[in-house]
Amino acid sequence: MAHAYTPGLKVLHQSEVEKNRRLPIKGEVLKEQGDNVLPNDIVAKTDLPGNVQMVKVSNLLNIGPGDIHDAMIVKNGVAISKGQIIAEMAGLFGLFKSDVKSPIDGTLESVSDVTGVAVLREAPIPVEVDAYMSGSVKEIIPEEGVVIGAKAAFIQGIFGIGGESRGEIVIVSSSRDDEIKPEMITTEHEGKIIVGGSFISLEAYQKARAMKVAGVVVGGFNYFDLEALLGYTLGVAITGTESLGTSLVLTEGYGKIQMSDRTFSLLKEHENHFASINGATQIRAGVIRPEIVIPLDENQISDDIQFESQEIGIDAGSLVRIIRAPYFGKIGKVTRLPSDLEKMESETMVRVAEIEVDGEILKVPRSNLEMLETN
Amino acid sequence: MKLNSILATDCGSTTTKAILIENIEGEYRLTVRGEAPTTVEAPFEDVTKGVLNAVMEVEELAGRKLLDGDNIMSPQKDGVGVDIYISTSSAGGGLQMMVAGAVKSMTGESAERAALSAGSIVMDVIASNDGRLPHEKIKRIRQLRPDMILLAGGTDGGTVSHVVELAEILRAANPKPRLGQNYKLPVIYAGNTKAQKQIQEVLGDIVDLDMVENIRPTLEGENLGPSRDKVHDLFMEHVMAQAPGYKKLMSWTDAPIMPTPGAVGSLIEMIAKEQDISVVGVDIGGATTDIFSVFSGKFNRTVSANLGMSYSVCNVLAEAGLDNVLRWVPLDIDRKELTNRIGNKMIRPTTVPQSLEELIIEQAIAREALRLSFEQHKAFAVALKGVQTTRTISDAFEQSGSGQSLVNMMELDLLVGSGGVLSHAPRRAQSARMMIDAFQPEGITQLAVDSIFMMPQLGVLANIDKESLSKEARKAALEVFHKDCLIRLGTCIAPVGKTKSKALILTADLTFTDGTSKTIQLREGDFIQMDAPHEPIKAKLTPAKKMDIGGGVGEIIQTEIYGGVTGLVFDGRGRPLDIPTDQGKRLELLRKWSEAVSEYPDVKAIEVSI
Numbered sequence: 001m002a003h004a005y006t007p008g009l010k011v012l013h014q015s016e017v018e019k020n021r022r023l024p025i026k027g028e029v030l031k032e033q034g035d036n037v038l039p040n041d042i043v044a045k046t047d048l049p050g051n052v053q054m055v056k057v058s059n060l061l062n063i064g065p066g067d068i069h070d071a072m073i074v075k076n077g078v079a080i081s082k083g084q085i086i087a088e089m090a091g092l093f094g095l096f097k098s099d100v101k102s103p104i105d106g107t108l109e110s111v112s113d114v115t116g117v118a119v120l121r122e123a124p125i126p127v128e129v130d131a132y133m134s135g136s137v138k139e140i141i142p143e144e145g146v147v148i149g150a151k152a153a154f155i156q157g158i159f160g161i162g163g164e165s166r167g168e169i170v171i172v173s174s175s176r177d178d179e180i181k182p183e184m185i186t187t188e189h190e191g192k193i194i195v196g197g198s199f200i201s202l203e204a205y206q207k208a209r210a211m212k213v214a215g216v217v218v219g220g221f222n223y224f225d226l227e228a229l230l231g232y233t234l235g236v237a238i239t240g241t242e243s244l245g246t247s248l249v250l251t252e253g254y255g256k257i258q259m260s261d262r263t264f265s266l267l268k269e270h271e272n273h274f275a276s277i278n279g280a281t282q283i284r285a286g287v288i289r290p291e292i293v294i295p296l297d298e299n300q301i302s303d304d305i306q307f308e309s310q311e312i313g314i315d316a317g318s319l320v321r322i323i324r325a326p327y328f329g330k331i332g333k334v335t336r337l338p339s340d341l342e343k344m345e346s347e348t349m350v351r352v353a354e355i356e357v358d359g360e361i362l363k364v365p366r367s368n369l370e371m372l373e374t375n
Numbered sequence: 376m377k378l379n380s381i382l383a384t385d386c387g388s389t390t391t392k393a394i395l396i397e398n399i400e401g402e403y404r405l406t407v408r409g410e411a412p413t414t415v416e417a418p419f420e421d422v423t424k425g426v427l428n429a430v431m432e433v434e435e436l437a438g439r440k441l442l443d444g445d446n447i448m449s450p451q452k453d454g455v456g457v458d459i460y461i462s463t464s465s466a467g468g469g470l471q472m473m474v475a476g477a478v479k480s481m482t483g484e485s486a487e488r489a490a491l492s493a494g495s496i497v498m499d500v501i502a503s504n505d506g507r508l509p510h511e512k513i514k515r516i517r518q519l520r521p522d523m524i525l526l527a528g529g530t531d532g533g534t535v536s537h538v539v540e541l542a543e544i545l546r547a548a549n550p551k552p553r554l555g556q557n558y559k560l561p562v563i564y565a566g567n568t569k570a571q572k573q574i575q576e577v578l579g580d581i582v583d584l585d586m587v588e589n590i591r592p593t594l595e596g597e598n599l600g601p602s603r604d605k606v607h608d609l610f611m612e613h614v615m616a617q618a619p620g621y622k623k624l625m626s627w628t629d630a631p632i633m634p635t636p637g638a639v640g641s642l643i644e645m646i647a648k649e650q651d652i653s654v655v656g657v658d659i660g661g662a663t664t665d666i667f668s669v670f671s672g673k674f675n676r677t678v679s680a681n682l683g684m685s686y687s688v689c690n691v692l693a694e695a696g697l698d699n700v701l702r703w704v705p706l707d708i709d710r711k712e713l714t715n716r717i718g719n720k721m722i723r724p725t726t727v728p729q730s731l732e733e734l735i736i737e738q739a740i741a742r743e744a745l746r747l748s749f750e751q752h753k754a755f756a757v758a759l760k761g762v763q764t765t766r767t768i769s770d771a772f773e774q775s776g777s778g779q780s781l782v783n784m785m786e787l788d789l790l791v792g793s794g795g796v797l798s799h800a801p802r803r804a805q806s807a808r809m810m811i812d813a814f815q816p817e818g819i820t821q822l823a824v825d826s827i828f829m830m831p832q833l834g835v836l837a838n839i840d841k842e843s844l845s846k847e848a849r850k851a852a853l854e855v856f857h858k859d860c861l862i863r864l865g866t867c868i869a870p871v872g873k874t875k876s877k878a879l880i881l882t883a884d885l886t887f888t889d890g891t892s893k894t895i896q897l898r899e900g901d902f903i904q905m906d907a908p909h910e911p912i913k914a915k916l917t918p919a920k921k922m923d924i925g926g927g928v929g930e931i932i933q934t935e936i937y938g939g940v941t942g943l944v945f946d947g948r949g950r951p952l953d954i955p956t957d958q959g960k961r962l963e964l965l966r967k968w969s970e971a972v973s974e975y976p977d978v979k980a981i982e983v984s985i
Contacts, residue, residue: 025551052547054509065536109547114539114573119547159722223689223718224711235681235690236662237721254718283686283722324726325716325733346734347801347976348727368726 009156009251009289011262011372013269014302017152017293018138021129022145024048033140037131037148039166039276044129044145050122053104058116060100061089065116071100072118074108081105086118132164133276134295151301153270153294155251155263157217160279160290161229161239162247165193167214169294171271173197176264179256180218182207189213193275193292195267199256200248202228208246215247215277217267217292219259240280240288247279249290257329260321262372270294314371320355324368331372332357378403378847382433382441382457383832384426385635386413386464386624391422393429394832395437395457396855403851405859408827409433414620415466421620422466423627447627459844462628463831465635466618470495470610471553473521475545477503477528477537480760482566485591486527488755489565489599491676493606494637495523496663501544503528503537509544516548522614524550524560524582525602526574527590529567538566542577549581558617559583561609565590565602585609597759610634630839636665636676638834643667643791644674645837645849646856652788655814657745658828659794661685661724664748668756670781675756679748684796685724688740692717695743702954703739703812705965706732731975734801738809741796745813753782784817784950785871785925791861793825804904804972807864807941815950817871818925819916819936822864829860863909865939869946872922874899880922880947885936886913901947904972907938944972 027046031037057072058065071087074080080102088099106122135150172184173196180196182204193215194208200218202225208216226234230242251263275294282288314320318334332355341349342363350365381396381403391414395407409432414425427445434441440455441448448456472495476483479502490497498519501512524545528538545562552560562582564574571586578584587601611631615621625632633641639658647654647669656667662683667676681687682694692700697710713736720726720737728734757780792798792810800806806824816822837852839845870881881897888910895903916932918924926932936943948968955961969975 049549052510052513054543054547110543112539112543112577115536115543117540117543119543121547222711222715224714233689233693235693236687237689253715253722255712255715281722283724323719323723324729326730328719344727344729346728346731348729348734348799349801350727365727365729368729370723 009158009370009372010154011156011260011266012154013266014296015152015154016149017133017135017154017295018147018149019132019135019293020141020145020147021132022141023127023129026143027127029140029143029146031137031140031146033137035137036135037137038134039131039274041131042128043131043137043148046127047124048127050106050124052109053106053120053122055086055100055103055118055120056116057087057100057111057118061087061098063089063116066113068111068113068116068118072108072111076108076110079107080120086120132278133166133293134274150293150295152296153266155266155292157249157251157290157292158253159237159239159281160247160249160277161226161242161281162215162244162279163240163242164276164278164280165215165247166274166276167191167193169193169195169267169270169273169275171195171268176219176259176261180204180208180216185211185213187211193217193277195264196259197264198258201225205229205246205248209244213246215249215279217249217251217277219250219252220255220257221248221250223254237281237283240278240282242279247277249277249279249292252329253323260331260372267292314353314366314369319372320353320369321372322355322357322362322364322368323370324365327357327362327364330355330357330362332362335361337366376843376847378458378844378851379451380457381459381461381836381848381851382430382447383460383836384429384462385828385831386415386422386426386462386466387635388415388466388469389413391425391429392828392832393426393433394829395433395441396836396851398851402858403854405829405855407433407437408829409436413466415618421623422464422618423620423623426462426624449629459629459836459839459848460627461630461832461835461839462624463633463635463638463835464615464621469636470606470614470634471498471522472496472525472606473498473501473516473519473523473550474525475501475527475541477534477541477566479505481594482527482529482591484755484760485597485599486525486565486602488597488675489590489602490525490606491678492599492637492640492674493603493610494634494640494676495606496678496680501541503540509547512544513548516545516550520551520553521560522553523606523609524562525606526562526564527566527602529570529589530594531568531589531592533567535567535570535573538570539573539577542574546577546581552613552617558613561585561613563587563602563605563609565605583613595759607631607633607637629844630835630841633831633835633838635831636678638832638838639665639830640667640674640676640834641838642830642834642852642856644669645853646789647674648672649853650788653783653786654789654791655749655782655787656791656830657748657793657797657810658830659684659741659744659748659792659796661795662687664744664794666748666752668752668782670756670783670786673756673781675752675781677748677752677755679744679751682744682748684737684741684744684794685720687721688717688724689721691740691744691747694747700736700739700743702961703742703965704735705962705969706735707958707962708732708736735975737796738800738805741809742813745809749814753780756781784815784820785923787816787818787820789821789823790814790816791823791825793828793830798824798826798828802974802976803862803864803940804974807867807944808968808972808974811867811869811944811946812952815869815952816867817869817950818923819932819934820867820869821937822867822939822941823861824864825860826862829855833860863937863939865907865909865941865943866936867944867946868897868916868924868936869948869950870897870918870922870924871950872918872928874919874921876900878919880919881924881945882917883945884915884917885943888912895945897945897947899947899949901945902968902971903945903947904941905943905945907942909937909939911935911937912943941972
């Protein structure tokens with residue numbers, strides 16, 4: 001049977017979701033294996049070394065760099081406060097003293113007699129990592145963090161911005177074809193994750209931000225409107241660190257594209273449930289896709305569903321989405337995977353898949369297909 | 376030592392490509408190639424798995440045994456195994472470096488040149504005069520997490536304090552390596568030798584410090600070799616040793632693993648030297664575009680980190696501007712719709728153009744990515760800055776300073792393209808057009824594409840140091856390069872100079888090997904293609920009075936030129952190429968140029984769209 005590898009996006013009713021929650025540098029882990037956690041629980045913390053200021057003491061005192069040690073009145077490693085004199089030089093006959101004051105609160109780290117510079121370090125910056133989603137601690141990564149696990153409904157989007165967020169799911173559009181319009185978003189949606197159909201305009205998204213909506217999950221958004229949000233043209237899809245207040249997850253792509261039936265139905269099934277979302281994208285080695293994780297209660301867990309879908313390819317019968325023009329966005333079933341290369345309209349020779357879409361058979365390059373991984 | 380067979384792999388970030396070179400009746404030829412997905416990342420996390428899979432494909436296609444379980448059999452015996460196994464690698468994001476120098480345009484630039492020519496991506500150049508305050512530099516270094524740092528600064532006997540200050544900044548930032556938390560970051564010091572002691576004192580305890588000869592011992596001279604070699608050594612010892620499976624891979628190879636672009640660069644340098652020609656090589660990938668050049672014997676490489684055809688395709692759009700992309704598209708397309716389409720290519724980078732319209736748009740973007748990358752290359756491939764020159768009164772009128780670009784398009788002999796959009800274009804004429812439009816070669820320039828991108832493997836083959844192997848390996852690399860690696864597209868003949876519209880600018884009298892002859896009369900604005908095989912063609916090229924075809928204004932050239940799969944292209948469109956802004960005129964011209972070389976299959980379809 002013909003088989004082809006095609007990366008796909010996950011739309012899973014039930015899955016064993018695991019999340020690494022790690023510190024950027026080594027620190028202290030606050031949870032133990034088996035602990036139950038809520039999204040806002042802090043699981044690990046550390047202190048990042050503070051910012052550094054370099055003060056040209058020798059220049060300021062008008063002395064040679066080699067004389068800096070004589071001028072310093074604070075020793076390395078000692079705490080200093082803003083405005084405190086750290087170096088001074090007696091002038092002629094002890095008159096006209098000149099001095100150097102610390103521009104920061106912190107410590108004196110080092111002094112160089114080659115460059116005449118004093119290195120001052122500000123107080124450490126505390127960093128905390130939270131659990132992100134409800135679940136239990138599956139594994140401890142010593143000094144770095146934890147792995148949180150949960151049985152959850154899990155949906156991958158194609159593009160997102162705004163990083164992590166969480167809240168209750170509210171469906172605001174009546175069908176997967178509908179746009180989210182500004183008037184649909186109200187103060188009631190503060191702290192919620194709103195779900196729409198095919199599209200959200202820049203205006204409607206800005207309204208969501210103004211209403212302090214936690215996140216938006218929708219089929220499409222215009223690429224050229226991203227600039228107004230980010231302040232720059234997005235050249236490479238590496239996102240997740242933007243401070244927008246309202247995370248945005250696109251399930252289909254740029255433009256107005258109806259949300260896939262399965263994604264919309266699954267989100268609808270979980271209306272009013274609490275979800276964690278991550279509007280982060282990295283389309284390079286180590287791919288990161290935006291996601292929606294909806295941890296399941298005991299009574300929602302079914303034993304019939306396989307947890308891990310390990311499929312890595314498409315076969316006849318697979319459900320796929322076409323991800324490039326001229327059939328962009330269409331969803332259909334693979335009917336045949338001919339093994340010979342075929343010539344497309346562009347004259348590109350490719351391996352194709354035959355897809356049945358609304359009763360019609362389309363020939364599409366296999367690399368222009370995305371498998372819909374469902375359970 | 377005669378070699379019977381050579382197996383070479385290139386572990387790219389997505390695909391591992393293996394080639395088998397065999398000695399057939401005294402001639403080295405590429406016989407088989409195979410490929411498999413690279414396995415550096417989860418769930419495999421062992422690069423050798425992908426290598427073995429690619430070699431297995433080679434085994435099947437070649438119909439002979441190369442592997443014994445998980446081992447490559449060597450040397451070849453009774454038709455089993457291979458004599459040499461070598462590899463290059465750019466997996467896991469390649470080699471990412473940060474460089475630092477006292478003055479940005481002098482030691483900073485020399486350090487950047489050394490890092491680039493060793494095959495790395497330069498994440499940032501920190502310099503005493505880069506306009507950033509010390510705390511800004513520190514913040515930046517902390518964010519970067521490079522694989523390695525090259526620190527230069529000061530000529531020998533020159534400034535000490537500036538370079539020590541840079542070291543102090545590094546110390547304050549205390550940078551961590553990208554891969555792994557359990558080893559010290561490699562730092563190469565290649566600055567003023569007088570400052571070595573102080574540098575050791577400042578950095579010795581927090582990084583893995585290596586000292587090499589000064590990269591810029593005098594203002595007038597660069598000494599890139601020792602730094603470049605040290606980068607290669609450390610790439611193997613530290614960076615690669617951290618990547619999953621590389622220790623095993625290193626134990627298999629008969630020569631050190633080279634970073635992929637480093638191997639390509641060294642091959643191009645070798646070809647230019649061997650034939651005494653000027654060469655430009657380009658590799659346009661999904662994320663980056665690498666350009667290599669050799670002019671006047673000087674090698675340069677640049678990486679345009681965010682000018683590529685998929686992952687960074689939107690950045691091409693951002694940097695070039697939509698109008699510059701659209702000027703190559705002979706169709707009337709909704710601008711907003713087009714940006715969404717390009718955005719969708721970025722987030723789904725592995726797709727291929729199915730419709731003709733999509734192909735045309737993709738090739739328009741490629742022209743702009745190539746043009747911008749080449750502009751960056753021209754700005755970087757310059758003579759040393761800061762060199763004092765003696766001027767006479769006659770020079771006073773010619774205000775040329777130091778740091779002029781080495782790239783001279785009239786001198787360029789060979790332009791080699793590689794990367795999906797050039798190597799796999801459905802018609803070779805499309806590759807030729809993209810290269811001519813983007814690079815705008817002048818005079819007589821041969822065009823070629825590397826069909827399956829085997830330059831990395833040939834580059835590492837040509838660089839084997841082992842004395843018993845090096846001569847024969849180099850011979851094999853050159854033979855395969857000329858016979859199997861390049862697809863010769865043909866030659867572009869483009870006279871340069873100011874003239875009137877439609878005026879005769881060149882007469883070409885051509886005599887072919889079969890004795891037949893032909894005369895081409897090229898007028899301003901013409902774009903003419905002529906079929907001709909890759910054989911020597913005697914050419915007498917007579918430019919008009921104010922035109923230059925390489926010998927000087929109005930000078931006749933008698934030479935040999937070569938055709939190829941796209942033959943000879945006579946380009947009378949002028950330099951720089953001027954495309955009308957008027958929509959109607961532009962579309963008419965684009966269609967005419969396209970038809971001249973049979974670029975697209977269905978020109979009528981384009982006419983309908985217009």
